[in-house]
Amino acid sequence: MSRARSRSGIRRTRRRDNVLGLLVAAVMGFPVYWMVLTAFRPATDVLSNPPVFWPNGFTLDNFSRAMGTETFWANVRSSVLIGLGTVLVSLVIGTLAAFALARFRFAGRKAFVVVILGVQMIPLTALVIPVYLLVNDAGMTDTLIGVILTYLVFMLPFTVWLLHGFIAGIPVELEEAAMVDGCTRLGAFRRVILPLLAPGLVATSIFAMIQAWNEYVLVYVLLSSPEKQTLSIWLVSFQTGFGTDYGGLMAGATLTALPVVVFFLFVQRKIAAGLTVGAIKG
Amino acid sequence: MSADATPSAAPPPTGDGARQHGERHTPSSTVDRPDLPGQQRRPEEHTRTKNGRAGQQGDGGRTRAPRRRPQLLPYLLIAPALLSLVVVLGYPLADMLLLSFQDMTRKELFSGESPPWVGLEQFRNILSDDFFWVVVARTTAFTVVCTTLTMAISLAIALLMRRVSTWVRLIIASVLIAVWAMPVMVAASIFRWLFDADYGVANWLLSQLPMMDFSKHNWFTDPWQGFAVIAGVVIWGAVPFATITLHAALMQIPQELEEAAVIDGVQGSQMLRHITFPVIKPSFVMVTTLMSIWNFGVFNQIWLMRGGQPEREYYLLGIYSFIESFAINRYSAGAAIAVVTVLLLLAGSVVYLRQMLRMGEVE
Helix, strand or coil: CCCCCCCHHHHHHHHHHHHHHHHHHHHHHHHHHHHHHCCCCCHEEEEEEECCCCCCCCCCCHHHHCCCCCCCHHHHHHHHCCCCCCHHHHHHHHHHHHHHHCCCCCCCCCCCCHHHHHHHCCCCCHHHHHHHHHHHHHCCCCHHHHHHHHHHHHHHHHHHHHHHHHCCCCCCCHHHHHHHCCCHHHHHHHHHHHHHHHHHHHHHHHHHHHHHHCCCHHHHHHHCCCHHHHHHHHHHHCCCCCEECCCHHHHHHHHHHHHHHHHHHHHHHHHHHHHHHHHHCC | CCCHHHHHCCCCCCHHHHHHHHHCCHHHHHHCCCCCCHHHHHHHHHHHHHHHHHHHHHHHHHHHHHHHHCCCCCCCHHHHHHHHHHHHHHHHHHHHHHHCCCCCHHHHHHCCCCCCCCCCCHHHHHHCCCHHHHHHHHHEEEEEHHHHHHHHHHHHHHHHHHHHHHHHHHHHHHHHHHHHCCCHHHHHHHHHCCCCCCCCCCCCHHHCCCCCCCCCCCCCCCHHEEEEEEHHHHHHHHHHHHHHHHHHHHHHCHHHHHHHHHHHHCCHHHHHHHHHHHHHHHHHHHHHHHHHHHHHHHHHHHHHHHCCCCCHHHHHHHHHHHHHHHHHCCHHHHHHHHHHHHHHHHHHHHHHHHHHHHHHHHC
């Protein structure tokens, strides 16, 4: 479409669009900038009025205060364990189901798809009560396993849907070729599908990991001992009735967000691709 | 669905967008790997001819594998997923339904007695309570406002991203991804800080406008303003996902299509309405529906911004149901609210489900 416009016209609109684009980036990015800036600021700068928008002093005080809170490391551990557990289980189970959806026509397939899609529509908060009662009946409240099993189910529909898109994108011929060559179905899966699926698996696991990392309500209800809780609960503890330690809170927020941001940067391309595959390919 | 379509549809169009990056090199290396080096040329040639005459041949290949083993395998494959869904989701769902017809309080929870049945009483109480309808209306309004704004902003940014220089696009994309990666609790914390009464940037910024004094202004005294801030976090957090998905969908529009349209004299908003939008419509509908569902169930942002004790003016359905259950220990009332919430959502998302299924059918 650009070819049809005149050169100088293009240059002028391009410059305007660029300025607009930078403005968008600045507005969207400002809150993150403000978080990081506050996290590294000495206390006097944090509470300055009028606010100062550029770094003046630099300190790690906020971080050492945040990391020095009693349960920090225990909560990191709990977040990591819950995240890894959820990812592992939901990837294994999800890949199997996704493979079935992408490669077989079977009676009830459509119903299964409806379930998978429909389940995503139930707001998690609506199920907190019965899930709590279930976990309570199973005697698994205040255990990480209880949380992992619960998360698993909330991640699963998404995992299956995303992976199914990725598998559907791998030509069946490759598998068939391997089977003609004497591979069993499982062998073909292991040698052909799995390596090609690796990016999809990475993207999906990151997604599940992030969901688990972010979740708040279920952990809040299911885990009662402070040292078992996750970072999102820990973060809320910065706000007390006596006011909020914003320096510490922002340092804590930065620490909580950091692993997610790093992971995200790592796989963002595949995530976007996975989303569109899931959306358009059905 | 795609299973049937894969043989014919897969090879050319699935190489869409970024997924090529990781995968394009790998196929050859994987296909070369099978243990019989002498034979491996043959299947590849076979594959190639088949691609040439896509349709019918592909179907033949499709049925071959299942025929060897009767259709048991797919069921075995979905069994673990189905089982865990039924146990950890189906059971609570049923339990929630039962619970809403009972009267469960703290006493029954701890003694383990089964709570008494009360029939439709919970629903009668809720539905005859004016406050409940206020919350329903509030939740709906919140959902509509947040979803509309998110989609409008995201579409605008996605369209803009196609027109800027590469380096600007990279900057926007990086910012979007950084924002996307912010955990909800982090995002809520940041916005609380930005809108802090004493030291928040928002107050200072607004005070710079002529005739405005926002110093020490508490945004949460007036629920309208409070919800504006909450909507701000929700939208801010949702825009990246929507923008990136829409942008990815926009990238799939063949350039010739728009060039041809320009030659035919189509321009501006017409282009968007008749050429661009129809192509991205499936993605747009999907994102809109997901957004609506998420916004309808918003919980975390409100919970955190109100410091774990939201006032009644800040109740949305999720918060309301949660507080009835866990703060007041009226589990059955909470369950009844949750049941109504799910029913409302289901009614709203039937359209989405049908669309998804139809899209699958067409492929």
